[in-house]
Amino acid sequence: MKARKLMALPIVALLTLSFGQQSFAAxxxxxxxxxxxxxxxxxxxQEKGYVHGxxxxxxxxxxxxxxxxGIQLIVNALSLEAxxxxxxxxxxxxxxxxxxxxVLQIAIQNGIELPADFDPNKSWTREEFIHQLMVGMEKKNHLPMIKIAPVEFADSDELTVEYQGAIxxxxxxxxxxxxxxxKLHPKEELTRADAAELIYHALEYLQAHPGPAADTPKS
Structure with missing residues (x-):
């Protein structure tokens, strides 16, 4: 696994994404x-106002x-609410x-399951972020369940078993x-570049395939 020597940034330096934000030119x-x-x-x-440096x-x-x-990023990107x-x-x-x-409570209320021993200060891996992003997307947007043929990739044996379906x-x-x-590099630590690319593709998919729950208020 590629070593990462940079420390995680404080919260003020995070990506902040929201469908409701006003767009602005960089x-x-x-x-x-x-x-x-x-x-x-x-x-x-950045040009759409979703990402800040x-x-x-x-x-x-x-x-x-x-x-x-990572959880805050998912909550913001998917516009999850309490x-x-x-x-x-x-x-x-x-x-x-x-x-x-x-933020953690909002995630739980929206169907993102976090373990009892969840460590908020732990560096997140790519597979952890991808798994939770998919869970959030599927819960929020009621994405249809699809039958898929498993994709073969070189480092699939490195995947955590419970993440395999979502990934x-x-x-x-x-x-x-x-x-x-x-290769997926599932065990590599998640970087800001990794997160931005994954969020970009997630938002792109949701814009092309809006789920039935996207515009449905909670009762």
Whole structure:
């Protein structure tokens, strides 16, 4: 697994995405994307107001995300909202004063299952993020269940068993792209560039295939 030496960024430096945000033209291009494969996708998200850098000129694409930051990104990207009717949902043993406390609860209320020993400060892997992104998409948008033929790829034996279904669906729906060697790199730490590319494809898919629940208010 490729080593990542960059520390996870604080919450203020995260991607922030919302369908409700007003679009705006990027006034200053990021200067640290020249050698990033997802450069055009990051810029496209920035121009729509979905992605922000750590400052006016830097995106820091190789910085890693923690589990709490990844959950916040999914909640924001999918416009998940708190549901006061879901009072019976389990809660995590987290300090209610932490910035991520409400975000985690919103995720749980929207069907994203987090383990009791969820560590918000743990660096998230690609497979963990992909799995939770797919769960969030499917729950929020009521995506139809489809029969798929499992896709073979070079490092499929590295997948965590419980993530296999969601990741296979993500590949079939083209939310996830395998590399030139047909590898997914599931155990690599999630970077801001990784997250932006996955979010780009997820939003692209949802815009082309809006689910029946997308415009249906909760009762």
């Amino acid at each position: 006034t200053t291009p990021f200067t640290d994307l020249n050698h990033v494969a997802a450069k055009e996708k990051i810029i496209a998200l 750590v400052d006016a000129n830097r995106y820091m694409p190789e910085a890693v995300m923690t589990a709490a930051q 549901d006061p009717t879901q009072t019976g949902k389990p809660t995590l043993n987290v300090d209610p004063g932490e910035w991520y406390a409400d 296979q669906r993500a590949i079939v729906l083209k939310i996830v792209q395998l590399d030139a060697d047909r």
